[in-house]
Amino acid sequence: MNTGYRIIIADDHPLFRNALLQAVTLAVSDAELIEVDTIDALMQRLTEVDDVDLLLLDLKMPGASGFSGLAQLRHEYPELPVVMVSASEEPAVVQQAMRFGALGFIPKSAPMPTLVSALNTILEGDPWFPEGVSLEQAPEDNIAERLASLTPQQFKVLIMLSEGKLNKQIAYELNVSEATVKAHVTAIFRKLDVKNRTQAVIALSQTGHQQD
DNA sequence: GCCGGGGTTGATGCGCGTTT
DNA sequence: AAACGCGCATCAACCCCGGC
Numbered sequence: 512m513n514t515g516y517r518i519i520i521a522d523d524h525p526l527f528r529n530a531l532l533q534a535v536t537l538a539v540s541d542a543e544l545i546e547v548d549t550i551d552a553l554m555q556r557l558t559e560v561d562d563v564d565l566l567l568l569d570l571k572m573p574g575a576s577g578f579s580g581l582a583q584l585r586h587e588y589p590e591l592p593v594v595m596v597s598a599s600e601e602p603a604v605v606q607q608a609m610r611f612g613a614l615g616f617i618p619k620s621a622p623m624p625t626l627v628s629a630l631n632t633i634l635e636g637d638p639w640f641p642e643g644v645s646l647e648q649a650p651e652d653n654i655a656e657r658l659a660s661l662t663p664q665q666f667k668v669l670i671m672l673s674e675g676k677l678n679k680q681i682a683y684e685l686n687v688s689e690a691t692v693k694a695h696v697t698a699i700f701r702k703l704d705v706k707n708r709t710q711a712v713i714a715l716s717q718t719g720h721q722q723d
Numbered sequence: 724g725c726c727g728g729g730g731t732t733g734a735t736g737c738g739c740g741t742t743t
Numbered sequence: 744a745a746a747c748g749c750g751c752a753t754c755a756a757c758c759c760c761g762g763c
């Protein structure tokens with residue numbers, strides 16, 4: 512049994528937040544638990560508290576589609592241990608979480624004992640991912656594979672493309688020049704094997720990363 | 724023809740792992 | 744430890760195209 516951790520649970524679904532809460536309570540005694548239900552609230556909390564030992568982050572949250580939340584977090588808080596929680600168990604999704612630097616990946620379908628042991632493993636500092644998923648994945652040559660090859664920054668850009676934003680707007684939001692955004696966009700095209708932003712957005716939408 | 728948006732290319736600097 | 748290579752992010756200069 513671990514003790515004395517500060518843990519943030521970020522999930523927009525109250526029922527599942529409770530389930531996670533329960534699992535954490537079983538795995539950790541004397542933990543300080545913080546619950547948030549939006550990305551904005553999460554970001555706000557992160558500016559208020561430090562020394563967060565673990566963040567349980569839902570893959571699909573209001574204010575972030577797909578991995579944009581994780582990408583943003585890794586960018587702003589590289590040291591923060593993040594565990595993805597998701598309804599999806601697709602290997603490509605899990606691998607993407609790995610690529611984005613998640614410490615673990617917990618499927619929502621996992622039974623409570625699994626949840627607890629996963630949490631314990633992660634709190635010990637070891638990664639925990641579902642069975643049968645490894646970094647040396649079987650090459651599947653599908654869109655999900657190609658999406659998984661994007662860097663976090665490129666993924667953020669792609670998310671914003673899917674929101675219909677102009678290069679100029681993306682540049683402003685990422686605090687970089689428009690030229691940089693264009694370079695990212697071109698790199699995304701190359702990795703996704705598409706010719707323009709429209710096709711890139713279509714490719715993204717075909718793998719369940721579409722907007723809420 | 725000018726302007727604005729999209730897209731391409733080459734250069735630069737950085738971090739990181741590998742080689743020597 | 745130094746050199747090296749690699750991927751990434753960043754950027755400017757440039758081209759293409761369509762609307763006004």
